[in-house]
Amino acid sequence: EAQVTQNPRYLITVTGKKLTVTCSQNMNHEYMSWYRQDPGLGLRQIYYSMNVEVTDKGDVPEGYKVSRKEKRNFPLILESPSPNQTSLYFCASSSAGAGANVLTFGAGSRLTVL
Amino acid sequence: DAKTTQPPSMDCAEGRAANLPCNHSTISGNEYVYWYRQIHSQGPQYIIHGLKNNETNEMASLIITEDRKSSTLILPHATLRDTAVYYCIVDYNTDKLIFGTGTRLQVFP
Numbered sequence: 001e002a003q004v005t006q007n008p009r010y011l012i013t014v015t016g017k018k019l020t021v022t023c024s025q026n027m028n029h030e031y032m033s034w035y036r037q038d039p040g041l042g043l044r045q046i047y048y049s050m051n052v053e054v055t056d057k058g059d060v061p062e063g064y065k066v067s068r069k070e071k072r073n074f075p076l077i078l079e080s081p082s083p084n085q086t087s088l089y090f091c092a093s094s095s096a097g098a099g100a101n102v103l104t105f106g107a108g109s110r111l112t113v114l
Numbered sequence: 115d116a117k118t119t120q121p122p123s124m125d126c127a128e129g130r131a132a133n134l135p136c137n138h139s140t141i142s143g144n145e146y147v148y149w150y151r152q153i154h155s156q157g158p159q160y161i162i163h164g165l166k167n168n169e170t171n172e173m174a175s176l177i178i179t180e181d182r183k184s185s186t187l188i189l190p191h192a193t194l195r196d197t198a199v200y201y202c203i204v205d206y207n208t209d210k211l212i213f214g215t216g217t218r219l220q221v222f223p
Binding site for chain 1: 148150155156157158159160163201210211212213214215216
C-alpha cells in the first residue's frame, strides 16, 4: 500500500531533550515536506525537500532541522525542544516536477513538550 | 498569505449535495486549484484538482468559473463521514503549498 509513515504518533517530552520524528514514504517520491498544525492557524510548512540532499526552509523553520540522505526518508529533528513546539506534525510527499502534484500525507505525530 | 478565501463553516443535510465555494481572484494562468480535506486530526486527504476545465472523480466534482477566479467543490451526496475541514489551494507546484484555515463542513442527519 502506498503510504507515508510517521513515528512516533504520540510523544511527550521535556524541554531541551533532543528528539527525532521519522518520516518514510514507499512511493519513490522526490518531494517531501513537514508541516505543523496549531489551533486556528491551519497547516504551516516547516521544511521541504525537492530531492536527496536538497532541503529548504518553509514558513516556520526556527527550532527545527531536517536531512534527506535517502529518497524515502525525511526525518524532522528538534535539537532542543521548547513548549512552543507542542503541536501536531504532518509529513507529506509527492512526485516533483512542473504541473500538478498531489500530496500524500502521513497520519500525524502529536508532540507535547513540557 | 493564503491565495484563497473560503467561508469558515457550512452545514449540509445527509444525502444532499454539499457545495463548497472558494474565491481565488489572483490566480495566475499556470496555477492549479486543489482541494484537500482533513477529517478530525487525521492527515489531509487529496480530493481533486483542476486547471481550467471542470473535473469529476469518484469523490467529488470541481467546477471552475470561466475567468478562473472562483471554484466550487461539489460532494453530490454528502454522508456523515464527509464531515471535515475542506481546504482550497491554488499553486503551480507544491514547494510551498499554503493551506489556510479552510471550511469546516458539518453534515447532519
